[in-house]
Amino acid sequence: MTARTRLAVDIGGTFTDLVLSLPDRTVSAKLLTTHDAPDAAVIDGTRAILAEAGITGADLDLVVHGTTLATNALIERKGARTALITTRGFRDSLEIAYEHRFEQYDLYMERPTPLTDRDLRLEVPERMAADGSVLLALDEAALMVLVDTLKARRIEAVAISFLHSYVNPAHEERARDLLAAAMPELAITLSSEVCREIREYERTSTTVANAYVLPLMASYLGRMRSGFAAIGVTCPLLLMMSSGGICTIETAQRFPVRLVESGPAGGVILARRIAAQGGYSRALSFDMGGTTAKITLIDDFTPQQSRHFEVARAYRFAKGSGIPVRIPVIDMVEIGAGGGSIARVDALRRIAVGPDSAGSDPGPACYGRSGSAPTVTDADVVLGRIDPAGFAGGKLNLWPELAEQAVIGDVGGALGMDVEEAARGIAEIVDETMASAARVHAVENGKDTAERTLIAFGGAAPLHAARLAQKLGIGRVVIPVDAGVGSAHGFLDAPIAYEVVRTALMRLDGLDQGAVDALFADMRAEAETVVRLGYPEGPLAERRVAFMRYRGQGHEIAVTIDGALDPAALRAAFEATYAQLFGRVIPRLEIEAVTWTLALSQPYALPEADPPPPMSEPASPTGLRRLVESASGETVDAPVYDRRTLGQGATLKGPAAITEAGTTTIVPSGFTARIALGGEIIIEGGVR
Known part of the structure; x- marks a missing residue:
């Protein structure tokens, strides 16, 4: 910038x-x-x-x-009153979904409820073939009959998703023009604009989701x-x-x-810069705020990307239990584990934490805003991790006695624990929940968490980062400067960018070079129109990806295109990516490309790795704090350090607390901390 x-x-x-x-x-x-x-x-x-x-x-x-x-x-179903207009005979695709059970053995499994009721999923006669030719012309008279229904039902937004419109959007565009003329105030979303790619269910779901939030946003x-x-x-x-x-x-x-994931994405951009600045080629971004925790894998200073995301999952880790949207997204796992996550004792007398949150109103019990349920923040106050007088830079006073009442009342009393042991139980459960999510996410992507660097930010992350690292077998934790507002810092690092996607099924043995070149030229023109609105002049960085598969497979893998688009180069890139993911290639099988993406962005250069900081005297504490350690349950008088007074190279040993306006960093026993050249806190040790 x-x-x-x-x-x-x-x-x-x-x-x-x-x-x-x-x-x-x-x-x-x-x-x-x-x-x-x-x-x-x-x-x-x-x-x-x-x-x-x-x-x-x-x-x-x-x-x-x-x-x-x-x-x-x-998540809260507070969007616009939305109708779906689709090809006759296909209005139930939102409920048919993937035609499988995401929890096979749960007799009471409930699928996510579509954002539009069935009587608001309307049909019109029209049909495009898979190659884009017209099988049945759009029945404009039947479309206009729906206008009375839309007005009578006080519809605020309409999603239009016709079959195979990703190849030929003519019918969708004509339907939009007719509806806009009849109802000028209606918010209209076309699937061919918001998600121009194959797979009817995800394309329709994304279109409806966009229409649902469009008037609100x-x-x-x-x-x-x-x-x-x-x-x-x-x-x-x-x-x-x-x-x-x-x-x-x-x-x-x-x-x-x-x-939909704009805030968490900013945090990952910050983590990418910190990883490059420290030379950490394998990192794990950990963002824990008041409501959720987000975890992302970063390899070679590049966060994992995806084109599929689920919102409002009914089952915490179950794919298919949420509303799918196909958009460019940083691939992350997000769970209901934040400072405001509510703790309780379940029917089996186990401590459970989240996914529901006290939010900002009423907030945790210690906020003194009428909240009474115990939360992770309440537990952290009881454990001595948070200074009640210095929370949020001293702008929000906390009431430790209310935190103790909530923790002992709903958890300690039910399990016969004292208040500190109950608070430690809450903290351990939320840390283990986050660790489990990180393990599952890594395994699903063919990776692991060991030997990575944990980059932690968000108001609650530095309180829990070292213990989370212990559980994941990670030996280094990095806390960026001003970590409490880390995602906002990441916004300032992000480039102006836009990605365009097109489905165009092509076999490599019959690749039409001219068609591919024309496709990318059209995609670049669309992306450049958007990017130039915010970045009028200067060169642009371009990234091309083909989603490819062996013919007969049901899903594709993302293959980065770095050079030529000829069949030999595409085959080599596909086989290298396939072998990395699955450990082998399948000889003599035909390969095909299904979907192509082009991302255009303002140029962005990552920083060079910082040299080691100069040697410095051991840090001097500003006082002591009574701290309960998570791993052992031991109560210690831990030194407290003011982060503003810690210069480059300053070192200290745990147990300790490092305070700043937006958060507090906990350094448990067995860990050491030092201040890097850029001001980051580097915590090491603890892996056994």
């Missing part, structure tokens, strides 16, 4: 984080999220942080924003823009996408489904 004064805003389920990057310093703030009007906390926080920095809204060169609003609307982003204008902010407002790139507000208003 060439902008010098930039503001990043990250709205989470519990906190809204702001980071103001100035030419000579950085200022950050953390506020409770205002769920009824999320933009209110953003505008209030912006006023406060600008005043603290001594500048005005007019001095800002750029605002980058990420939000969980689209995700929350899908358009209204929210409009209020956000007006709110910024009211305080004198006139600079561009860009939005973080799930892919790790940023886009203009106009693109976000058309395709809000691309924002």
Whole structure:
């Protein structure tokens, strides 16, 4: 980015984080999220942080924003009243889904309920063939009959998803034009625009999800823009996408489904930079906030990417139990394990934590805002990990006696434990839940967690990172500077980018070189139109990927195209990728490419690895704190260090607590910590 004064805003389920990057310093703030009007906390926080920095809204060169609003609307079913218009005979594809049971032995298994009721899934006669030829022309009269239904049912948004429209979108485009003329205020989403690729169920599901959140996000982003204008902010407002790139507000208003993981994606961008800065070629990004924890694998300074994501899973780790969306997304596992996650004792007298969260209202019991259920934050207060007087930079006072009452009341009393042992049980369960999720995610991708570097950020992550590393067999933990608002820092590192996808089935032995070249030229033109809105001049970085398979297989693998597009080069790239994933190739089988993607972005260079920090004297503590250690349950008087006083090369031994405005880093017994050249805390040891 060439902008010098930039503001990043990250709205989470519990906190809204702001980071103001100035030419000579950085200022950050953390506020409770205002769920009824999320933009209110953003505008209030912006006023406060600008005043603290001594500048005005007019001095800002750029605002980058990420939000969980689209995700929350899908999870909580608080989107627009949405109808689906599809090819006659195919309205039940959303309920037929994959035609399998994601929990085979659960007799009470429930599939995710579609976002549109069955009587709002409407059909029109039309039919495209798989090659894009017209088998049955669109019945325009039948389409217009539906207008009365849409008006009578007070429909706010419509998703149009016709069969094989990814090859030929003519019928979808004509249907949109007719409906828009009859109902100008109707929000319309076409599957051929939001998800132009094969597989009817996922394409339709993505289209409906986009339509469902489109009016909400358009209204929210409009209020956000007006709110910024009211305080004198006139600079561009860009939005973080799930892919790790940023886009203009106009693109976000058309395709809000691309924002479903925007906040967590920003954190991974930060982790990528920290990995490069430290020379950690194999890393694990760990983002734990107030509501959820997110874990991502990073290899060779590149986060894993995916084109498939599930929102609102009914079963925590079960694929197929959520609403599928096919969008460019950083591949991560997200679980309901944050500071606000609620603890309870289940019917088998086991401690269970999450996935439900106390959020910001009422919040954990220790917030003193009428919350009474014990949460992870309450447990951390009881264990001495959090200073009640210094939470959120001292802007939010905590009540430790309320935390103790909640923990002993709902957990300790039920199990006959004292308050500290009950709190330790809560912390151990949430740490093991996160460790299990990380193990499963790694195995599913043919990788492991050992010998990686854990990069931890978010308000709660530094409290739990060392213990999580122990459970995963990881010997190094890195806590970035200002880790409590890490995702917002990541927004400032993200390039302006956009990805386009097209399905075009081609066998390698009959590859039409001209057709492939024309396909990529068309995709580049579409992507460049979007990217140039926020990055008008300068060279662009391009990344091409083909999703390929052996003929007869049901799914594809992503193959990066670095050079020529000739059949021999594509075969070599496919076989190398296939062997890496599955340990072998299958000789003499035909290979075909199904889907092609092109990502275009503003150039971005990762930093060079920092040299080791200079030797320094051991750090000096500012006091002592009573701390209960997770692994042993031992109570110790641990030294407390102020992170602002720790210079490059400063070292200390655990047990210890390192405090800063947005979080606290816990260094357990058996670990040592040192300060890197860039200010990161590097914690090592603990692996047995």
